[in-house]
Amino acid sequence: MLTVQQLTGQTDSHVVCNEICRPSVRLQAPVFAAYSAMHSAAAEAGLALGIASGFRDFDRQLAIWNRKFSGAAPLYTIDGAQLDYSSLAVGEIVEAIMTWSALPGASRHHWGTDLDVYDPRPFAAGEQTLQLVPEEYDEGGPCHELALWLQRHAQDFGFFFPYRQYRGGVAAEPWHLSYRNLAALAQEQLSLEVLQQALSDADLAGKEYVLACLQELKERYVDTICGANAEEEDNGWVFG
Template sequence: MLSSTELTGACETHLTAVDGHKLHPDAAEAYLAMQKAAAAEGIELAIASGFRSLDRQLSIWNRKWRGKLPLRSKEGELLDASNLSDVEKMHAILHWSSLPGSSRHHWGSDFDIYDPRPFQDSELKLQLVPGEYIDQSGPCHELWQWLTRHAHESGFFFPYARYQGGVAQEPWHLSFRAVSQPCHKQLNLELLAETVDSLAIEGKPIILDNLAQIKNQYIDTITEDDGWTTIWCG
């Protein structure tokens, strides 16, 4: 069980270094085992983003709220923040970015994964968009296909395998169930409210007024089965 500061990304005492990133030790061990299994079948995988601190998540949130980073619709189109109400702006951010203190990346159990080979000696840059994984011509399609068949064997699942009215579809996001499941249960509404209230976060009144909905729609609504293969691979 993580402490409240570990759970909300305020400290890093629950983490270990792996491949230039930080993960929970149990997730790190499982990741390395999965990486080895993939390599045996000619598949290379690497972490694009592991642990993300509370401060970093807060910076992302505030820059999006202030218009310093782009806001996008559910379809990925750029939005003009000046034309949105505070509630609309809040939902636009939450579709693509977690509320600070609630990110699964805080726990060290979750990470974004990619195939580094297509991006070596190439002008191609990883964008972390679904087409890079799901489209047959996508640079990470082969890796994604392998993961849909084998990630569960190392204890991983895709929490955002499909869009369910909350967070956008993220075929690159893996979660180590043995760590993330108890963390998810620990993250209650009271702790979230305390964390948000303690932050210098843009839109704080709106967030606190809608926190129960945020938790239900964007934190608790995940894909807990291994549905990728049946949905996308036929």
């Protein structure tokens, strides 16, 4: 079980590095063990598997949030169209951010259980830059073959896609894998009260609105995920 500080990304004492990845990528040790087995299986299938992002701390998530809230970074619709920041009300800004980026303290990347994966080979020469957009994982995209393999095999290693489909909250993320058992425990721990406490002293842009609407925002963007067993879902894989 994680401490509140670990759960909300305010410490990194629960995550470690592993020689299979660059030092900046950190996860819980059992997650790395499962990833290593999946990495080997992918290699045996003739595929390359890499981690673009693992643990992300509270301050990093806060910086992303504040840049987007201030208009210093672009905001997008669920379809990927850029929004006109100057025309948006506070609530619309918050919803646009949370469609693509987590609220600080509520990111699954704080837990050390979640990772963004990709095929590193098409990007090795530097001619392409990984954007982590659905088109890269769709048919014809540089990570499509890997995405198909992960759809079939990720669950064999204890992983699932929490944002396999758009469910009215976070956009579909075909790159985002979660280690099922440990992530489920963390999600149970992340109560409304824990999240309120994490945000209360933070220099969060739009904090007054966020705290006033936190229960609704948490239900829509934090609690609403796809089930761990894709076969139990109704509508298959929807990554576009």
